[in-house]
Amino acid sequence: MENLKPNPANSSPLTPLGFLERAAIVYGDCPSVVYNDTSYTWSETHQRCLRVASSIAVSLGIKSGQVVSVVAANVPAMYELHFAVPMAGAILNNINTRLDAHTVSVMLGHSESKLVFVDQLSQNLVLDAISMLPLNTPIPLPVLITDSAPDVDDQLHDRFLCSYEDLVTNGDPGFRWVRPKSEWDPIVLNYTSGTTSSPKGVVHCHRGAFIVALDSLIDWGVPKQPVYLWTLPMFHSNGWSYPWGMAAVGGTNVCLRKFDGPTIFHLIRRHSVTHMGGAPVVLNMLSNTPDVEPLKNPVHIMTGGAPPPAPVLHRTESLGFIVCHGYGLTEVMGVVVSCAWKHEWNRLPATERARLKSRQGVRTTATAEIDIVDPNTGMSVKRDGMSLGEIVVRGGCVMLGYLKDSEATERCINSKGWLYTGDVGVMHSDGYMEIKDRSKDVIISGGENVSSVEVESALYAHPAVHEAAVVARPDEFWGETPCAFLSLKNGATRKPTEEEIFEYCRRKLPHYMVPKSVVFKEELPKTSTGKIQKFVLKEIAKAMGSSTLAGVSRSRM
Numbered sequence: 001m002e003n004l005k006p007n008p009a010n011s012s013p014l015t016p017l018g019f020l021e022r023a024a025i026v027y028g029d030c031p032s033v034v035y036n037d038t039s040y041t042w043s044e045t046h047q048r049c050l051r052v053a054s055s056i057a058v059s060l061g062i063k064s065g066q067v068v069s070v071v072a073a074n075v076p077a078m079y080e081l082h083f084a085v086p087m088a089g090a091i092l093n094n095i096n097t098r099l100d101a102h103t104v105s106v107m108l109g110h111s112e113s114k115l116v117f118v119d120q121l122s123q124n125l126v127l128d129a130i131s132m133l134p135l136n137t138p139i140p141l142p143v144l145i146t147d148s149a150p151d152v153d154d155q156l157h158d159r160f161l162c163s164y165e166d167l168v169t170n171g172d173p174g175f176r177w178v179r180p181k182s183e184w185d186p187i188v189l190n191y192t193s194g195t196t197s198s199p200k201g202v203v204h205c206h207r208g209a210f211i212v213a214l215d216s217l218i219d220w221g222v223p224k225q226p227v228y229l230w231t232l233p234m235f236h237s238n239g240w241s242y243p244w245g246m247a248a249v250g251g252t253n254v255c256l257r258k259f260d261g262p263t264i265f266h267l268i269r270r271h272s273v274t275h276m277g278g279a280p281v282v283l284n285m286l287s288n289t290p291d292v293e294p295l296k297n298p299v300h301i302m303t304g305g306a307p308p309p310a311p312v313l314h315r316t317e318s319l320g321f322i323v324c325h326g327y328g329l330t331e332v333m334g335v336v337v338s339c340a341w342k343h344e345w346n347r348l349p350a351t352e353r354a355r356l357k358s359r360q361g362v363r364t365t366a367t368a369e370i371d372i373v374d375p376n377t378g379m380s381v382k383r384d385g386m387s388l389g390e391i392v393v394r395g396g397c398v399m400l401g402y403l404k405d406s407e408a409t410e411r412c413i414n415s416k417g418w419l420y421t422g423d424v425g426v427m428h429s430d431g432y433m434e435i436k437d438r439s440k441d442v443i444i445s446g447g448e449n450v451s452s453v454e455v456e457s458a459l460y461a462h463p464a465v466h467e468a469a470v471v472a473r474p475d476e477f478w479g480e481t482p483c484a485f486l487s488l489k490n491g492a493t494r495k496p497t498e499e500e501i502f503e504y505c506r507r508k509l510p511h512y513m514v515p516k517s518v519v520f521k522e523e524l525p526k527t528s529t530g531k532i533q534k535f536v537l538k539e540i541a542k543a544m545g546s547s548t549l550a551g552v553s554r555s556r557m
């Protein structure tokens with residue numbers, strides 16, 4: 001058998017782009033994208049993507065391997081560009097619409113973007129960002145994406161090369177899209193959220209995107225022709241790869257710009273939504289929406305991006321959502337670990353089910369391996385649910401590396417072939433892992449590791465607490481102590497006192513984990529992807545000075 005080698009018939013580069021051609025044949029007349037009163041079929045989406053791809057490659061002269069940026073909310077053009085940009089041979093670079101002009105400018109410059117698609121609501125942001133590019137930096141050509149929403153300033157129109165719809169109208173529907181020469185060719189460049197440090201430019205290849213897209217469908221058990229509500233921003237890690245996945249299963253993509261609880265419930269009813277995704281903040285939003293009736297038909301919701309507290313999972317499921325909990329990071333594009341559900345767990349009480357579901361779980365089918373290792377020795381930690389270590393991953397979904405930052409790439413991917421995630425977790429005896437913290441967020445109090453995630457989960461169960469974040473406060477005696485930042489629910493009848501929060505935590509947590517200080521805030525600071533900015537809270541806690549000196553009793557420990 002040693003003569004049998006890969007051959008041209010079995011070596012076509014893997015790419016998720018081919019899903020679209022197939023969808024146009026199988027689901028040609030079925031809805032692909034729905035947005036307000038606009039609706040396309042899969043055959044129309046296929047044609048529109050080919051036209052835009054031809055305009056990018058031929059009319060605008062973008063070459064293979066050049067970067068094309070998009071600054072847009074979840075509108076139809078954003079969906080189409082996930083196909084059209086790489087079909088032109090270019091690399092898709094989605095930029096978060098909630099960033100400031102300076103950061104956008106840094107990203108446009110760093111990526112050497114040649115073309116930027118700009119949503120009408122982000123025009124000032126991007127034009128400001130372009131004006132901040134250093135002298136002699138090539139300026140990306142700006143193309144305006146508009147829809148029927150009003151308030152497009154005509155004068156601003158003049159500052160764009162053309163509109164997105166011009167590219168659709170003038171493009172060639174017979175364009176032969178540019179297939180990757182190798183499956184290792186880059187397909188996307190995604191900047192990380194910047195929760196712990198400055199955003200890094202993560203590059204993924206066609207092969208990785210193909211693997212994650214199919215794996216994510218299988219892992220979640222997505223059937224053919226789901227109705228998918230786009231509450232997860234596509235600019236964040238390519239919406240965990242579901243733009244491509246929805247083409248593979250001929251789903252209906254319900255697009256929307258902005259949402260709140262009532263909008264989501266309205267769209268679920270209007271379009272008979274079956275699936276959606278979002279960070280735990282979205283689950284919290286759903287479960288705190290006033291006057292909602294439980295859903296008539298269950299909606300599957302994939303959550304991840306931050307630890308979902310068990311009480312939030314419980315409240316969301318009691319409204320009729322079926323929550324699937326996944327874990328991933330920009331460096332692996334989508335979900336690589338998920339809390340694979342066992343039928344026998346359905347017999348457990350609801351709170352116990354929520355506790356099990358808040359664990360991140362096991363590797364997905366196509367992820368080669370995950371482990372939790374001692375960061376010093378690289379050895380696996382004990383499977384006892386207690387020994388802390390760093391989560392490491394290997395598999396086809398791991399990034400090619402950070403753009404123009406080989407040092408950071410080498411720090412993250414070691415010579416033994418593991419991606420170090422910077423997340424600290426434990427492995428339970430049943431083989432399910434659980435995140436305890438990001439390595440930078442662990443609180444070390446009197447030599448004990450305190451998981452901020454565990455303390456937060458206890459606080460989320462308090463009836464008056466809306467959001468909770470726990471960070472280290474310096475302490476003369478203990479080194480650090482947990483400091484809780486809380487925002488309260490709007491409808492809370494009475495604001496709890498600091499002492500009541502301490503007392504509540506003492507009943508739920510070992511004493512060394514009980515916060516030693518509590519700060520109430522109207523709202524907790526968030527990153528543009530909805531994660532609580534712990535580094536901002538850490539600064540506040542630091543400025544508060546030592547908790548022992550501030551008179552916090554040592555006996556509380």
Ligand SMILES: Nc1ncnc2c1ncn2[C@@H]1O[C@H](COP(=O)(O)OP(=O)(O)OP(=O)(O)O)[C@@H](O)[C@H]1O
Pocket residue numbers: 192193194195196197198199200303304305306307308325326327328329330331360421422423435438529531
């Ligand atoms: N299910 C989950 N439970 C707990 N934490 C999660 C989960 N999913 C993702 N995360 C957290 O989100 C991180 C990945 O986030 P992302 O790649 O968006 O950027 P970021 O890490 O927030 O930004 P930066 O790397 O720039 O600080 C993971 O490393 C992990 O800490």
